[in-house]
Amino acid sequence: MVIAVDFDGTIVEHRYPEIGKELPFATETLRMLIKERHKLILWSVREGKLLEDAVNWCRERGVEFYAINKDFPEENVELNKHFSRKLKADLFIDDRNIGGLPDWGQIYRMVHEGKTYPQILKQYDTDDSLIRRKKHWWQFFK
Numbered sequence: 001m002v003i004a005v006d007f008d009g010t011i012v013e014h015r016y017p018e019i020g021k022e023l024p025f026a027t028e029t030l031r032m033l034i035k036e037r038h039k040l041i042l043w044s045v046r047e048g049k050l051l052e053d054a055v056n057w058c059r060e061r062g063v064e065f066y067a068i069n070k071d072f073p074e075e076n077v078e079l080n081k082h083f084s085r086k087l088k089a090d091l092f093i094d095d096r097n098i099g100g101l102p103d104w105g106q107i108y109r110m111v112h113e114g115k116t117y118p119q120i121l122k123q124y125d126t127d128d129s130l131i132r133r134k135k136h137w138w139q140f141f142k
Contacts, residue, residue: 009095
């Protein structure tokens with residue numbers, strides 16, 4: 001599976017242009033997904049030195065991305081007259097999701113088990129001791 005992952009607010013706390021503290025289990029989960037042969041693309045608004053800093057920060061923690069802000073590593077932005085920052089990915093992990101960013105344990109389960117976020121949350125309904133539920137936008141319409 002090709003998975004596009006945002007950096008600021010998703011892997012680290014949002015402190016742009018600085019690099020915030022790592023969100024709990026973010027790089028550990030990304031390493032597990034890479035080990036399971038998923039192709040991860042770093043998908044960020046960062047450019048130039050700020051992007052390089054983010055890539056190096058991830059690399060220092062054992063996260064090597066398949067590509068950075070493009071669909072495949074060999075894509076040449078200067079030569080491709082049809083280059084688009086709109087990626088072709090199976091899944092996007094971003095803090096700007098409707099409903100917010102699930103925790104990284106839930107994200108891993110969604111990818112690894114092929115479940116949707118509501119399916120993951122439904123399990124927690126049957127065992128309240130697992131986690132404290134967040135309020136989500138769709139709960140306001142029930």
